[in-house]
Amino acid sequence: FAQQRKNCLLSFLFAMCSYLAQGQENNQEVKSPNWWKRNFSINGGLGANLMSYHAWGIPPRTRPGTWVLNANLNIRLGQFNMPLGVIFSEQERTFLQPFNQYGISPGFKWIRAHAGYRSMTFSTYTLNGVVFLGGGLELNPGKFRFSCMYGRINRAIAEDTLTSERNFPAFKRMGLGFKVGWGDSKKYFDLVYFQASDDLNSLPYVPVKTKVTPEDNKVFGLNHRFSKGKFFWENDGALSLFTRDIGDSLTPIHNLFLFI
Numbered sequence: 001f002a003q004q005r006k007n008c009l010l011s012f013l014f015a016m017c018s019y020l021a022q023g024q025e026n027n028q029e030v031k032s033p034n035w036w037k038r039n040f041s042i043n044g045g046l047g048a049n050l051m052s053y054h055a056w057g058i059p060p061r062t063r064p065g066t067w068v069l070n071a072n073l074n075i076r077l078g079q080f081n082m083p084l085g086v087i088f089s090e091q092e093r094t095f096l097q098p099f100n101q102y103g104i105s106p107g108f109k110w111i112r113a114h115a116g117y118r119s120m121t122f123s124t125y126t127l128n129g130v131v132f133l134g135g136g137l138e139l140n141p142g143k144f145r146f147s148c149m150y151g152r153i154n155r156a157i158a159e160d161t162l163t164s165e166r167n168f169p170a171f172k173r174m175g176l177g178f179k180v181g182w183g184d185s186k187k188y189f190d191l192v193y194f195q196a197s198d199d200l201n202s203l204p205y206v207p208v209k210t211k212v213t214p215e216d217n218k219v220f221g222l223n224h225r226f227s228k229g230k231f232f233w234e235n236d237g238a239l240s241l242f243t244r245d246i247g248d249s250l251t252p253i254h255n256l257f258l259f260i
Helices: 002-031 033-039
Strands: 040-052 065-077 080-089 101-104 111-121 128-139 144-154 173-183 188-198 216-228 231-243 254-259
Touching: 033 040, 111 144, 128 173, 144 188
Parallel strands: none
Antiparallel strands: 040 065, 065 080, 080 101, 101 111, 111 128, 128 144, 144 173, 173 188, 188 216, 216 231, 231 254
Protein backbone atom coordinates (compact mmCIF):
# COMPACT_ATOMS: atom_id res chain seq x y z
CA PHE A 1 0.00 0.00 0.00
CA ALA A 2 2.88 2.38 0.80
CA GLN A 3 4.47 1.59 -2.55
CA GLN A 4 1.15 2.36 -4.32
CA ARG A 5 0.90 5.74 -2.53
CA LYS A 6 4.46 6.51 -3.55
CA ASN A 7 3.69 5.68 -7.20
CA CYS A 8 0.52 7.85 -7.14
CA LEU A 9 2.47 10.76 -5.64
CA LEU A 10 5.16 10.48 -8.29
CA SER A 11 2.51 10.34 -11.03
CA PHE A 12 0.80 13.43 -9.62
CA LEU A 13 4.08 15.37 -9.43
CA PHE A 14 4.97 14.34 -12.97
CA ALA A 15 1.57 15.51 -14.25
CA MET A 16 1.93 18.87 -12.47
CA CYS A 17 5.40 19.39 -13.90
CA SER A 18 4.10 18.58 -17.37
CA TYR A 19 1.20 21.05 -16.95
CA LEU A 20 3.50 23.83 -15.69
CA ALA A 21 5.95 23.20 -18.50
CA GLN A 22 3.13 23.35 -21.05
CA GLY A 23 1.78 26.58 -19.51
CA GLN A 24 5.22 28.15 -19.57
CA GLU A 25 5.59 27.16 -23.21
CA ASN A 26 2.21 28.77 -24.05
CA ASN A 27 3.21 31.98 -22.27
CA GLN A 28 6.43 32.05 -24.22
CA GLU A 29 4.42 31.57 -27.42
CA VAL A 30 2.16 34.52 -26.59
CA LYS A 31 5.17 36.74 -25.96
CA SER A 32 7.08 35.48 -28.99
CA PRO A 33 7.46 37.58 -32.16
CA ASN A 34 5.20 35.13 -34.04
CA TRP A 35 2.24 36.21 -31.90
CA TRP A 36 2.79 39.84 -32.89
CA LYS A 37 3.02 38.90 -36.56
CA ARG A 38 -0.34 37.14 -36.38
CA ASN A 39 -2.19 39.78 -34.34
CA PHE A 40 -0.56 43.13 -35.14
CA SER A 41 -0.20 44.84 -38.49
CA ILE A 42 0.04 48.33 -39.98
CA ASN A 43 -0.77 49.08 -43.61
CA GLY A 44 -1.89 52.05 -45.63
CA GLY A 45 -1.59 53.97 -48.84
CA LEU A 46 -0.66 57.36 -50.25
CA GLY A 47 -2.11 59.03 -53.34
CA ALA A 48 -1.68 62.27 -55.25
CA ASN A 49 -3.87 63.98 -57.85
CA LEU A 50 -3.11 66.87 -60.16
CA MET A 51 -6.09 68.72 -61.66
CA SER A 52 -6.42 71.46 -64.26
CA TYR A 53 -9.43 73.68 -64.97
CA HIS A 54 -10.43 76.03 -67.75
CA ALA A 55 -13.80 77.58 -68.64
CA TRP A 56 -15.00 78.96 -71.97
CA GLY A 57 -17.77 81.54 -72.20
CA ILE A 58 -18.20 82.00 -68.44
CA PRO A 59 -15.99 83.46 -65.70
CA PRO A 60 -13.67 80.88 -64.07
CA ARG A 61 -15.08 79.43 -60.88
CA THR A 62 -11.86 78.10 -59.41
CA ARG A 63 -8.11 78.13 -59.92
CA PRO A 64 -6.61 76.83 -63.21
CA GLY A 65 -4.60 74.16 -61.44
CA THR A 66 -4.47 72.46 -58.06
CA TRP A 67 -3.20 69.37 -56.26
CA VAL A 68 -4.72 66.93 -53.76
CA LEU A 69 -2.88 64.51 -51.45
CA ASN A 70 -4.68 61.70 -49.65
CA ALA A 71 -3.38 59.12 -47.22
CA ASN A 72 -4.91 56.24 -45.28
CA LEU A 73 -3.55 54.07 -42.50
CA ASN A 74 -5.00 51.03 -40.75
CA ILE A 75 -3.69 49.70 -37.43
CA ARG A 76 -4.82 46.19 -36.45
CA LEU A 77 -4.32 44.59 -33.04
CA GLY A 78 -6.12 41.28 -32.79
CA GLN A 79 -9.76 41.96 -33.70
CA PHE A 80 -9.46 45.72 -33.15
CA ASN A 81 -9.06 47.86 -36.28
CA MET A 82 -8.36 51.60 -36.40
CA PRO A 83 -8.51 53.08 -39.92
CA LEU A 84 -7.24 56.65 -40.30
CA GLY A 85 -7.71 58.94 -43.29
CA VAL A 86 -6.53 62.42 -44.26
CA ILE A 87 -6.88 64.67 -47.33
CA PHE A 88 -4.80 67.77 -48.05
CA SER A 89 -5.33 70.31 -50.83
CA GLU A 90 -4.16 73.83 -51.57
CA GLN A 91 -7.73 74.76 -52.53
CA GLU A 92 -8.65 75.22 -48.87
CA ARG A 93 -7.26 78.76 -49.15
CA THR A 94 -9.72 79.92 -51.79
CA PHE A 95 -12.21 77.17 -52.58
CA LEU A 96 -15.77 76.88 -51.33
CA GLN A 97 -15.66 73.62 -49.39
CA PRO A 98 -13.07 72.27 -46.95
CA PHE A 99 -10.46 70.00 -48.44
CA ASN A 100 -8.26 69.42 -45.41
CA GLN A 101 -10.09 66.50 -43.81
CA TYR A 102 -9.27 64.09 -41.01
CA GLY A 103 -11.22 61.07 -39.84
CA ILE A 104 -11.02 57.84 -37.89
CA SER A 105 -13.21 54.69 -37.85
CA PRO A 106 -12.09 52.31 -35.08
CA GLY A 107 -13.80 48.92 -34.92
CA PHE A 108 -13.85 45.89 -32.63
CA LYS A 109 -15.73 42.71 -33.59
CA TRP A 110 -19.30 43.84 -34.44
CA ILE A 111 -18.85 47.48 -33.32
CA ARG A 112 -17.54 50.30 -35.51
CA ALA A 113 -17.44 54.01 -34.69
CA HIS A 114 -16.82 56.98 -36.98
CA ALA A 115 -15.45 60.40 -36.02
CA GLY A 116 -14.25 63.39 -38.01
CA TYR A 117 -14.73 63.59 -41.78
CA ARG A 118 -16.33 60.26 -42.61
CA SER A 119 -18.81 58.73 -45.08
CA MET A 120 -21.47 56.08 -44.49
CA THR A 121 -23.99 54.27 -46.68
CA PHE A 122 -27.50 53.32 -45.55
CA SER A 123 -29.07 52.68 -48.96
CA THR A 124 -28.95 53.86 -52.57
CA TYR A 125 -31.60 56.60 -52.25
CA THR A 126 -31.05 57.80 -48.68
CA LEU A 127 -27.52 58.21 -47.31
CA ASN A 128 -25.10 56.93 -49.92
CA GLY A 129 -21.42 57.76 -49.37
CA VAL A 130 -21.95 61.43 -48.45
CA VAL A 131 -18.96 62.96 -46.61
CA PHE A 132 -19.92 64.62 -43.32
CA LEU A 133 -18.13 66.11 -40.33
CA GLY A 134 -19.46 64.45 -37.19
CA GLY A 135 -19.92 61.01 -35.72
CA GLY A 136 -21.49 57.68 -36.56
CA LEU A 137 -21.98 54.21 -35.13
CA GLU A 138 -22.51 50.76 -36.65
CA LEU A 139 -23.65 47.73 -34.60
CA ASN A 140 -24.00 44.24 -36.12
CA PRO A 141 -24.30 41.68 -33.31
CA GLY A 142 -25.48 38.54 -35.05
CA LYS A 143 -28.30 39.39 -37.46
CA PHE A 144 -29.27 42.67 -35.84
CA ARG A 145 -28.29 45.66 -38.00
CA PHE A 146 -28.14 49.20 -36.64
CA SER A 147 -26.44 52.35 -37.93
CA CYS A 148 -26.73 56.03 -37.04
CA MET A 149 -24.97 59.29 -37.91
CA TYR A 150 -25.10 63.01 -37.21
CA GLY A 151 -22.93 65.73 -38.63
CA ARG A 152 -22.37 68.68 -40.92
CA ILE A 153 -22.73 67.93 -44.63
CA ASN A 154 -21.97 71.44 -45.98
CA ARG A 155 -20.42 74.37 -44.19
CA ALA A 156 -21.81 77.90 -44.52
CA ILE A 157 -20.34 79.97 -47.36
CA ALA A 158 -21.11 83.71 -47.37
CA GLU A 159 -21.46 85.56 -50.64
CA ASP A 160 -18.52 87.81 -51.54
CA THR A 161 -20.03 91.14 -52.69
CA LEU A 162 -16.70 93.02 -52.83
CA THR A 163 -15.26 91.22 -55.88
CA SER A 164 -16.54 90.94 -59.42
CA GLU A 165 -15.97 87.18 -59.47
CA ARG A 166 -19.05 85.11 -58.76
CA ASN A 167 -18.88 82.66 -55.91
CA PHE A 168 -21.47 80.13 -54.79
CA PRO A 169 -22.88 80.83 -51.30
CA ALA A 170 -24.47 78.04 -49.30
CA PHE A 171 -26.23 77.52 -45.99
CA LYS A 172 -24.79 75.22 -43.38
CA ARG A 173 -26.41 71.82 -43.87
CA MET A 174 -26.76 69.26 -41.09
CA GLY A 175 -27.60 65.59 -41.55
CA LEU A 176 -29.21 63.01 -39.26
CA GLY A 177 -29.84 59.36 -40.11
CA PHE A 178 -30.79 55.95 -38.69
CA LYS A 179 -30.94 52.44 -40.09
CA VAL A 180 -32.49 49.46 -38.24
CA GLY A 181 -32.71 46.01 -39.74
CA TRP A 182 -32.39 42.26 -39.40
CA GLY A 183 -30.53 39.70 -41.49
CA ASP A 184 -27.24 39.08 -43.26
CA SER A 185 -25.82 39.63 -46.74
CA LYS A 186 -28.17 37.02 -48.28
CA LYS A 187 -31.40 37.87 -46.46
CA TYR A 188 -32.13 41.20 -44.80
CA PHE A 189 -34.81 43.77 -44.09
CA ASP A 190 -33.86 47.40 -43.30
CA LEU A 191 -35.79 50.55 -42.39
CA VAL A 192 -33.98 53.85 -43.03
CA TYR A 193 -34.63 57.47 -42.09
CA PHE A 194 -32.41 60.34 -43.21
CA GLN A 195 -32.87 64.11 -42.97
CA ALA A 196 -30.72 66.95 -44.30
CA SER A 197 -31.65 70.50 -43.26
CA ASP A 198 -30.13 73.93 -43.92
CA ASP A 199 -29.59 76.38 -41.07
CA LEU A 200 -31.45 79.65 -41.71
CA ASN A 201 -29.13 81.63 -39.44
CA SER A 202 -25.84 80.30 -40.78
CA LEU A 203 -25.30 83.19 -43.26
CA PRO A 204 -24.65 86.77 -42.05
CA TYR A 205 -26.77 88.28 -44.84
CA VAL A 206 -29.06 87.16 -47.68
CA PRO A 207 -27.16 86.55 -50.96
CA VAL A 208 -27.96 89.10 -53.68
CA LYS A 209 -25.90 87.86 -56.65
CA THR A 210 -27.03 84.25 -56.47
CA LYS A 211 -30.49 83.05 -55.47
CA VAL A 212 -29.96 80.51 -52.72
CA THR A 213 -32.77 79.21 -50.52
CA PRO A 214 -32.51 77.07 -47.37
CA GLU A 215 -33.74 73.56 -48.16
CA ASP A 216 -34.89 70.51 -46.22
CA ASN A 217 -35.19 66.88 -47.26
CA LYS A 218 -36.70 64.00 -45.29
CA VAL A 219 -36.26 60.51 -46.73
CA PHE A 220 -37.84 57.24 -45.59
CA GLY A 221 -36.30 54.09 -47.04
CA LEU A 222 -37.08 50.37 -47.09
CA ASN A 223 -34.61 47.78 -48.32
CA HIS A 224 -35.00 44.02 -48.34
CA ARG A 225 -33.56 40.93 -49.92
CA PHE A 226 -34.99 37.42 -49.79
CA SER A 227 -33.41 34.35 -51.33
CA LYS A 228 -34.49 30.77 -51.92
CA GLY A 229 -31.82 28.51 -53.28
CA LYS A 230 -30.36 30.16 -56.39
CA PHE A 231 -33.21 32.66 -56.68
CA PHE A 232 -33.49 35.95 -54.81
CA TRP A 233 -35.71 39.05 -54.68
CA GLU A 234 -34.13 42.41 -53.87
CA ASN A 235 -35.78 45.81 -53.51
CA ASP A 236 -34.46 49.29 -52.65
CA GLY A 237 -37.06 52.05 -52.32
CA ALA A 238 -37.39 55.47 -50.71
CA LEU A 239 -39.97 58.21 -50.24
CA SER A 240 -38.61 61.78 -50.16
CA LEU A 241 -40.32 64.93 -48.86
CA PHE A 242 -38.31 67.86 -50.21
CA THR A 243 -38.89 71.50 -49.21
CA ARG A 244 -37.31 74.09 -51.51
CA ASP A 245 -37.46 77.05 -49.11
CA ILE A 246 -37.99 76.42 -45.41
CA GLY A 247 -37.68 80.18 -44.79
CA ASP A 248 -40.93 80.89 -46.69
CA SER A 249 -43.58 80.30 -44.04
CA LEU A 250 -46.41 81.67 -46.23
CA THR A 251 -46.09 79.60 -49.42
CA PRO A 252 -43.57 76.80 -48.81
CA ILE A 253 -43.06 74.48 -51.78
CA HIS A 254 -43.04 70.78 -50.94
CA ASN A 255 -42.17 68.04 -53.41
CA LEU A 256 -42.85 64.35 -52.90
CA PHE A 257 -40.59 61.87 -54.70
CA LEU A 258 -40.72 58.07 -54.86
CA PHE A 259 -37.59 56.11 -55.74
CA ILE A 260 -37.63 52.37 -56.46
